[in-house]
Amino acid sequence: MTLTPRCYHCYNISRFIIILAFVFASKGGGLGGVGGVLGRYVSGGSRSAFVSAVNPSSSSTSAMSSSSENTADECSTLLPSKAMHQQDPNLWLYHVESTTSTMDEARKIVENITTADSDERPKSFLISAASQSQGRGTTQRNWKSSQRGNALFTIGIPQSAWMVDLKKKNHGSMVPLTLLPLKIGSLVAQQIQRSLEECIDDKHQGMSNAAPKVTVKWPNDVLLKQSSSTQSSYEKVAGILIESAKDWFIIGIGINVGYAPDIPKEGSDYGRQATCFSQYCNATASSADANDEDDNEEYWVEVSKKLAVDTAYDLHSWLHSKPDEHLSSIDEHSGGAILDKWKSFLDWDMELVLRDTPKRERVRLTGVMADGRVIVKEVETGTTRTLVADYFL
Secondary structure, eight states, rough: OOOOOOTTTTOOOOHHHHHHHHHHHHHHHHHGGGGTTTTOOOOOOOHHHHHHHTTOOOOTSSSSOOOOOOOTOOOOOOOOEEEEETTTEEEEEEEEEEEHHHHHHHHHHHHHHTTTTTGGGOOEEEEEEEESSSOBOOOGOOOOOOOSSSSSEEEEEEEHIIIHHHHHHHHOOOGGGGGHHHHHHEEEEEEHHHHHHHHOOOOTTTSSSSOOEEEEEETTTTEEEEESSSSSEEEEEEEEEEETTTTTTEEEEEOOOSOOOOOSSSSSOOOOOOOOOTTTTTTTTTTTTOHHHHHHHHHHHHHHHHHHHHHHHHHHHHHHHHSSSSTTHHHTSSSSHHHHHEEEEEBBOOOOBBTTTTTEEEEEEEOOOOSSOOEEEEEOOOOEEEEEEEOOO
8 A cells, every 4th residue: 555645745654554564574575565654653162163063054064065956846836946965966955944844845855856867866865944834743743843943854765775775785684664763763862962062062152951861762752861869851852753755755853953842731732841952052152142032043043954964964874875885884784783773872761651542651661672662561560561553752
């Protein structure tokens, strides 16, 4: 049941498909029969020197080389201008100031790519936006992103890059498709950790709190842990949503950089409370216009652009690196390596709540299986269970 979505349409993938994905991936099958199986996984220097380091439009540090190509998709809507990553022109970069959702833009890009000649297609692409009017997370939950200053982007990769190319890099062994969300989660966690360390280590940057620990929550979130002498809090800083579009995966990522949206405590969009970079780093602490909200907003917009480009390049280069490029290449592409990296960000002591069960049981993770499923133990009863298609608060 391959999905062939039209422009602006999104699909809510059922839990049955997710369970099927585990079975199908474990048997090493192709992806044509389970299009969209991952739809449920995802939502020292001066300030000027730091902005220069994270500004992808800077001539000295830009990751992009310009291209003025504009093409129309089958919905008769122009695509944004395309750029190519300077380190690899096979990674195409797009950016818009505002859109309904970068996932919608990604579908338009896929429609355009699939009608082009094979030698005119990228190996991966990135579409980022400064704001979204209809951002969404898992199970069509609202992702508040109309305000500028957060990282809002979608990365597109061919399904064959995971199902075929990755298998070749892994001694001919299939890497379970269900590990894709965990791979993306660890890449996003790495980028968040790196960006926070850059701004916190800057001697001219103010600090409102001690440096937080970056951690992950199965299967699709990144959290910041802040500890005190009496308790620890885990607040959401990023979310991931993976869907299919024709023969591509489109991976939506939202990272709270300049602001943390208010999250309802009840209702259809209820969830874990949010945090953001700006709660730990001051954008203009050393500037004469430290109280200029517009200046702060532009600062975080540029940080967000850099996060998007760097995350896309990390995934692109990992997928398309050749085995002889570095000695550890083969190991880095195995399922075990993906799990080990993800678990390095996991806090086993974190108490979780099952989001969509009537009792909202409190649980802790006790194990992660080779295909990405998790084993949990209920805090109250000690009962253990294996989770395939569940969400945690």
